[in-house]
Amino acid sequence: MNKQDDHHHGVDPNSPEVRTEALEDLLVEKGLIDRGRVDALIERFEHDLGPMIGARLVAKSWLEPQFRKSLLENADRALEEENIKGAEIEHVEVKANEPGVHNVVVCTLCSCYPWALLGLPPSWYKSPEYRSRVVREPRKVLQEMGLSLDAETEIRVWDSSSETRFLVLPERPEGTEQLGLEELAQLVTRDSMIGVAKAKVS
Ligand code: FE
Numbered sequence: 001m002n003k004q005d006d007h008h009h010g011v012d013p014n015s016p017e018v019r020t021e022a023l024e025d026l027l028v029e030k031g032l033i034d035r036g037r038v039d040a041l042i043e044r045f046e047h048d049l050g051p052m053i054g055a056r057l058v059a060k061s062w063l064e065p066q067f068r069k070s071l072l073e074n075a076d077r078a079l080e081e082e083n084i085k086g087a088e089i090e091h092v093e094v095k096a097n098e099p100g101v102h103n104v105v106v107c108t109l110c111s112c113y114p115w116a117l118l119g120l121p122p123s124w125y126k127s128p129e130y131r132s133r134v135v136r137e138p139r140k141v142l143q144e145m146g147l148s149l150d151a152e153t154e155i156r157v158w159d160s161s162s163e164t165r166f167l168v169l170p171e172r173p174e175g176t177e178q179l180g181l182e183e184l185a186q187l188v189t190r191d192s193m194i195g196v197a198k199a200k201v202s
Contacts (some may be wrong), residue, residue, distance in 0.1 A: 016087070042120060050119010051190035053084060054167055057117070058193065059184035062172040071169070072096055086116025089165060095158060096169040097195075102149055103156045104142065104195030105166045106134045112160035117167055118190055125194065135159070145196045168195040175201060 012018065027033040057078075061068035071078045075092040079085075092114055095103040107113065108131050113121040124130050134141045138155045142148075149155065158166040170192040176184060191197035 050115070051117075051188075051193065052185065054114070054117035054190075054193045055185040055188035056181065057082070057084075057167075058169055058188045058199070059181050061169060062176075062184055063181060068096075068169070075167070084116065088113060088115040089117060091163060092117070092165050092167060093158075094167045094169050095156065095195075097171045097198075099171075100152060101154050101156065102142075102195065103158060103166075103168045104134060104138055105158050105160060105168060106131055107160040108132070108135060109161070112162055112165060114165035114167055117165075118193060122190070122194075142196060145191075147197055168193050170195075170199040173199055173201050 024033075024035070024038060028035050028038075057071065061071050067078070070081075071094050075094045079089065079092060095105075097103055107125075111121050111126040113125065115121075130141065135157055138157050139149060142155070160166055170188065172184070173187060176187065179187075187199045187201060189197055189199065192199045
């Protein structure tokens with residue numbers, strides 16, 4: 001398949017999104033499933049299960065400098081070594097936040113997203129408003145989403161495509177020196193790996 005056409009997966013009748021929606025409609029119509037339960041399941045995958053793969057990678061990189069280095073230098077190899085496989089992560093790049101630099105991810109053309117690391121993309125990620133505005137006025141959009149960055153912090157916006165998906169490596173919150181991998185992973189939200197929030201001690 002042509003790579004450029006492939007990017008516009010929203011209109012491809014063979015795309016997983018279109019096929020899944022058609023299947024859901026059919027099952028609801030036949031009375032086999034209840035749409036509310038599907039929504040609840042998707043919600044759980046979106047918020048809890050999906051992003052935990054990415055969250056554990058982030059936590060591990062906070063604990064192991066060597067892993068962090070390999071994740072930033074060659075995420076594909078690092079994921080292969082972690083035996084992480086799945087949809088939409090053929091080529092991933094990881095961008096680390098650091099003092100003075102904040103990264104945020106968008107797909108300006110559609111909704112490319114590292115599913116196997118983060119689960120399903122949130123609806124706002126797919127909205128035309130986020131996709132157009134975060135490029136033009138990232139500081140303002142982040143502020144509206146609850147993340148205020150000072151004027152000295154450089155914001156780098158990464159535009160995903162079918163060739164490259166991005167994951168933000170948030171900074172490790174202060175006061176977490178005693179925490180282990182699973183506890184640290186709990187602090188890493190989906191939004192912090194898209195770059196619209198920080199990882200923080202709740
Ligand atoms: Fe896309």
